[in-house]
Amino acid sequence: MRVVIAGAGAVGRSIAQELIGNGHSILLIDKSPASIRAEMVPEAQWLLADACELSSLEEAQLESCDVVISATGDDKANLVISLLAKTEFAVPRTVGRVNHPSNEWLFSESWGVDVSVSTPRLMSALVEEAVTVGDLVRLFTFRQSNTTLVELTMPANSPYVGTRVCDVPWPSDVVLVAILRDNSIQTPDADRSLESGDELLFVTPTEAEDHLGELLSPKH
Numbered sequence: 001m002r003v004v005i006a007g008a009g010a011v012g013r014s015i016a017q018e019l020i021g022n023g024h025s026i027l028l029i030d031k032s033p034a035s036i037r038a039e040m041v042p043e044a045q046w047l048l049a050d051a052c053e054l055s056s057l058e059e060a061q062l063e064s065c066d067v068v069i070s071a072t073g074d075d076k077a078n079l080v081i082s083l084l085a086k087t088e089f090a091v092p093r094t095v096g097r098v099n100h101p102s103n104e105w106l107f108s109e110s111w112g113v114d115v116s117v118s119t120p121r122l123m124s125a126l127v128e129e130a131v132t133v134g135d136l137v138r139l140f141t142f143r144q145s146n147t148t149l150v151e152l153t154m155p156a157n158s159p160y161v162g163t164r165v166c167d168v169p170w171p172s173d174v175v176l177v178a179i180l181r182d183n184s185i186q187t188p189d190a191d192r193s194l195e196s197g198d199e200l201l202f203v204t205p206t207e208a209e210d211h212l213g214e215l216l217s218p219k220h
Contacts, residue, residue, distance in 0.1 A: 001025070002065040006051035006081045007072035008035040011097065015071060016041045027060055030072075052080045054088060062089035069095045070113075075103045079111045086112030115142065136213035147205055150212070156196040157218040166190035171208040171215065177201050 001024045005012045008030035016026045020043045030036060031050040038046045049056035051072075062068065068085040070078035078096045085091040096107045098118035107116035117140075140149040154161060160168050165176060165188050179186040180199035186192060194200070204212055 001067060003027070003067045003069060004029065004060055004062060004065045004085075005069045005071055006030075006078075007070065007097070008032075008037070008046070009071070009073060011073075012069075012071040013037070013041050015069060016044050020044060027065075029056065029060055052077055052084075054084060057081075057084055057089065062091055065089075065091060067091070067093045067095065069097075071097045073099055075099050075106070079106060079113070082107075083112040086114075136209055138209070141206075142203075147203055148209065150202050150204055150209060152200050152202070152213065152216055154194055154196055154198045154200065154216065155218055158194075158196070158216050159218070160194055160216060161196050162193055164190065165192050165194065168194070169215070171204070171211045174202055174204045174208050174212055177203055 003019055003024050004027045005016055006029045008028040012028055012030070016028055020026055020041070026041070026044040027047060028041065028044050029047045029049055029051045031048070033048060036046055036048050038044075047056070047060055049059060051057065051060075051070075062085055068081065068091045070081040072078055072081075075098060078098075082094045082096045085094050093114050094112055095115045095117060096111075096113040098104050098107055098116050101118060104116065104118055107113040135152070137151045138148050139151055142148065170176070176188040178201040179188055179192065179194070180201070181195065181197075200216075202212065
């Protein structure tokens, strides 16, 4: 894929390095000369320009890219970039970085954002995941489909410890995508049994989250 990343700070460069490692073509854009540090990601293309300007995006040939990632430290800029990418260049996928949680509600389809990533919310979710057993922790929201990526660590006294995956009465449309066990990733095969301490990753509709949490929690 060809991916354009607006914002060449530490976050943008880190994303670029990961994507290049996965075989993607990357263009980094930033309006600050100090941020143009091509030696740090030599495999990427670099453009000194203001990504909020239509002419800059035309120079970046956004019409030929598959994904635009707005990763600047300014929420207003990230919204403008996403909107221009979607409405002026019909970019198939846009990802917007949310810097301030109070602005999360703006990062939606109306501003051209397909996927929003809230750094503060993600960090707090990871903290919760590290210390919480038996409670559902929301890690990520897929806005277009009203679904979420959630995690639950199986408590020892859950009624489904020792139960095969296929024998659990999962809520409708809930998908168990992975089981993290003993520092490895286990596929959720139908005959695999759930164990105490398993970290379960689900994709679920938001309205099914409570049901899912109650299903796996200890019965009183």
